[in-house]
Amino acid sequence: MKNNTNNYVCAVCGRREIKLWRPYMGTVPLICATCAEKRQSLRVYRETVSLNDVEGNTIGKTNINFPLPKWKVNEDGAIPSPVRPHYEESRPMTKRLLVNLSDVAREYSSGAMDMIPAIPDENGFFWGITSAPKDSVEWWKNLPTR
Numbered sequence: 215m216k217n218n219t220n221n222y223v224c225a226v227c228g229r230r231e232i233k234l235w236r237p238y239m240g241t242v243p244l245i246c247a248t249c250a251e252k253r254q255s256l257r258v259y260r261e262t263v264s265l266n267d268v269e270g271n272t273i274g275k276t277n278i279n280f281p282l283p284k285w286k287v288n289e290d291g292a293i294p295s296p297v298r299p300h301y302e303e304s305r306p307m308t309k310r311l312l313v314n315l316s317d318v319a320r321e322y323s324s325g326a327m328d329m330i331p332a333i334p335d336e337n338g339f340f341w342g343i344t345s346a347p348k349d350s351v352e353w354w355k356n357l358p359t360r
Contacts, residue, residue: 217353218338224249225318233291233357235311235329241340243319244332247287247359253313255326257282257296287311289359291331 223230225243234244245253258279265274285293292307311329333346333354341350 216336217334217350218336219334220338222332222334231357233287233354233359234332235309235313236332236340237315238310238328238330238343243315245313245315245318245329247291250311250313250329251284251286253315253317254285255312255314256284257312285311287359290355291359 219230221244222234223244224232224234224246226245226249229246229248232246234246235250236242236244258281260277260279262275263278264272265276267273282294282296287293288307290307290309292309293311295306295308309331312326313329314325315327316325330343331354333341333350335341335350341347346354
């Protein structure tokens with residue numbers, strides 16, 4: 215199967231022949247790792263903390279939001295997942311990027327946009343995140359990240 219890459223270009227910097235991501239529920243704009251990192255929406259994780267009295271008895275619980283560190287896309291096109299942030303060595307990786315596209319496209323002015331790998335099909339559209347054929351996924355994986 216031949217992937218149609220005629221319009222496979224970063225909407226921000228114009229680079230081609232590198233990994234690109236697209237909005238989860240859309241097809242444009244496409245964005246590269248470098249441009250996504252510059253526009254990343256910082257994530258927070260919520261932790262439930264017990265409130266204890268002076269004797270150590272739990273008297274309640276509260277939720278505290280903690281910021282996650284800025285991410286950098288690795289050569290596989292992945293970033294650390296916001297799941298289990300305290301366990302650095304066992305944190306799963308994800309290829310879903312959360313970026314702010316408000317300076318790129320008017321329709322994404324609300325801020326954070328969930329971006330997934332842009333894996334083109336033979337017609338110039340994009341495969342769904344779980345429906346892409348193996349050879350198309352391998353094509354995307356083999357592209358350089360930068």
